[in-house]
Amino acid sequence: QVQLVESGGGLVEAGGSLRLSCAASGFTFSSYWMYWVRQAPGKGLEWVSGFNTARGSTLYADSVKGRFTISRDNAKNTVYLQMTSPKPEDTAVYYCAAHNGPLTIGELTRKSSGYWGQGTQVTVSS
Numbered sequence: 409q410v411q412l413v414e415s416g417g418g419l420v421e422a423g424g425s426l427r428l429s430c431a432a433s434g435f436t437f438s439s440y441w442m443y444w445v446r447q448a449p450g451k452g453l454e455w456v457s458g459f460n461t462a463r464g465s466t467l468y469a470d471s472v473k474g475r476f477t478i479s480r481d482n483a484k485n486t487v488y489l490q491m492t493s494p495k496p497e498d499t500a501v502y503y504c505a506a507h508n509g510p511l512t513i514g515e516l517t518r519k520s521s522g523y524w525g526q527g528t529q530v531t532v533s534s
Contacts, residue, residue: 410434410523412504417528420494428489430504430525437485441507444478444489445516446500447527453517456502457489460510472498494532501527 416428428444444456457478458467466478477490487504505511507522515521 410506412506412523412525414502414504414525414528417502417530419531419533420491422495422532422534423493426491426494426530428491428502428504428528428530430487430489432485432487432504432506432523435506435508435523437506438482439508441510442478442480442487443505443507443511443516443522444476444487444502445505445519446498446502446530448497448500451500453503453519454500455513455516458511459487491530494530496532496534499530499532501529503527 411433413431414428420426441458441461443458445453446456447453456469456472457476459478459480475493480487504525505522511521
């Protein structure tokens with residue numbers, strides 16, 4: 409049974425830092441691309457970051473580039489999102505997703521493919 413469980417969300421002050429975790433089980437984690445996607449109140453899903461497991465490379469949306477860092481620990485079947493200098497506009501429910509290949513932004517923002525967690529709430533106060 410596939411499971412993705414996010415944790416680490418909460419309330420953080422703008423300019424602070426927060427690390428989200430997503431623990432995976434039920435599939436060969438090291439072979440899967442991992443993603444972070446968020447949904448702000450009253451808005452649609454927004455792709456945040458992705459980890460290309462084949463190349464070991466990372467991708468970021470312009471809105472978080474230089475502030476957020478995605479990483480993974482294959483030994484722990486966990487992917488992380490380190491949030492530094494968060495802004496109030498980063499307030500959202502953050503979801504992790506997994507797929508055995510690349511997903512388009514459209515597929516991610518429609519949740520039409522891959523495995524998904526239940527999300528963790530991040531609130532950034534000004």
